[in-house]
Amino acid sequence: MALLEVEDLVVQFYTDDGVVRAVDGISYEIRAGETVGLVGESGAGKSVASLALLRLIQAPGEIVSGEIRFQGRDVRECSAEELRAIRGNEIAMVFQDAEAALDPVYTVGEQIAEAVRAHDDVTDTQARERAIDLLERVGIPNPATRYADYPHEFSGGMQQRVVIAMALSCDPALLVCDEPTTGLDVTVQAGILELLDDLARESETAIQLVTHDLGIVAELCDRVVVQYAGEIVERAPVEALYYDPKHPYTVGLLASIPRLGDDSERLTTVPGTTPSLVDPPTGCRFHPRCPYAETACARRAPPLVETDSGTPAADAGPETHLAACLEYTGDLEEGLDYDVQVRDEGGGIDPDPERRGESG
Template identity: 80%
Template sequence: MALLEVEDLVVQYYTDDGVVRAVDGLSYEIRAGETVGLVGESGAGKSAASRAVLRLLDGTGEIVGGEIRFRGRDIRELSADDLQAIRGNEIAMVFQDAGAALNPVYTVGEQIAETIRVHEDASDGEARNRTIALLDRVGIPNPAARYADYPHEFSGGMQQRAVIAMALSCDPAVLICDEPTTGLDVTVQAGILELLAELAAKSETAIQLVTHDLGVVAELCDRVLVQYAGEIVERAPVDELYYDPKHPYTVGLLAATPRLDDDRERLPTIPRPAPDLVDPPTGCRFHPRCPYAEDCCASRRPSLVDPVSGRPVDGDPETHVAACLEYTGDLEAGLDYEVQIRDDADSNCRERKQQGEPR
């Protein structure tokens, strides 16, 4: 059964350049114990969607449509007190910049203990003991001594571990991790990923992992949601997405992901920048960048369908669905398939068809 259900979520930001529709009709659900990746380029609206779940948008952002239900209760309708009871306690968030998430004038241990005291009415001694156990659990060496350290005395990786410890302090049902390894060096990243994988394996905590890194998703996730320009364009179990992607944007992301056995001198890139969401492209939002675009793609907005049968999306979140009107490629070449920069989408697409190449 779904713990968290997001339905037709719309988030707007009000900027000097106009209204940015950062999230536009997003729907997904997360069940207990599963890890779901939300992937896409910067500016796809992943962080906005995640922050909206806890109503943590900054002053310029607003949820203007849709529902966010946690255990059946609409988070948009909750009073400030009810929302506070859910934040941190039931749904916790790990932000990208751990240094900014920690208060520099309090010790790391005291900040985690304070979270426990606020949410669980624990005594000072209980909160301290539980904090030390949490620091130990997330791999901080000598946790009793490190309890009294200030954030600046922790390395970047240790700060991220401390923030994860804080997020876990009340044993949340859902943990939202927003780019938790961005900015960390590779070995520290590996340690954080290992920690999250262990969490996912050993607890019933559901994890929503927001990232632009498909390598991270491959290591951790059960299912993947690919977000482009505020919309989900593909949703699939992780293996299906990697070995049989059904949306050209996903193909482009996968093609641009380096692999250990790579002998390519240059990784292919998706042509042109991500669209301006003040004035997004008509029809399929990916059409100005899509190597498979047909004339109809600029005028018809595709919805998520089963890419084989073309049937509309059913209620099963495991069903592989993609929002594409035209692409039927069989990616036997797997990730070696390269999305090429091209000048004329339609003529290039026709050439491919004439040559019998995958569309």
């Protein structure tokens, strides 16, 4: 049984400009011990989907429909007490801004010990010992001494490690990390990623990693869910997605990763911007930006289907490669011309649009 199952989840926000469907019918699952990446540009709905898991969507937003099942329990039906038990105990979250997550007037050790006491019936001494263990586990040197330091005495990377220690204080079954390394410099980022990777390997903790960075996903994740304008456009095991992306948006995202040795003068980008979710494009939401769009794309919304057979996503297993593009339902007359793609030496998609035959 999957640890987490999200089915047809819809989250809306009611704004002065109209109703924003930030998450529009997404479905995915996470099994125990696996790391799943939710990827996409800003505004794709990744963070909203993560907050919805713990019913943390606040007014003017609400979960309109869909199911969130965690260990077989329907999270949307949980009482306040049951929800409190799930939050922190079974699902823990790590946000981007570690500094904001820490209280400046308490030492980092006290804050971790407090998190331990909130969920476990332990003495102060036991909570302190556990906090020191956790500081050591997340790679803080001299943890017994650093226990008494305040957040401002830690660097940004160290603060993020402390936040991860707090999240781990109750051995959660699922750790939701929302852009955990954004804003950190690359070497610190590498340290945090290594830490998350070690945690996933050492324990049965599953990780949902929200990021816009496909490089991070390649390093850490077992499977990837690509979101665009509130919808899932591709879902696949990580290798399948990197070596054989099926959706034009994913192809564009992969092509925009800068590569060492690439001497082109301009970085490749996905042209255009994410659409307004108050009034999203008709048909395929990606059609205004898609280099392969045909007339049908503006008229028909492509369902998420198996790319091999066109079987609907609802009947597909978690390892199946799915994409939401009319190519895979047989409704695209000219078809996606992916034959022209040239792989670079590492097997990825060549970032040069000319070599990929996309010039003009």
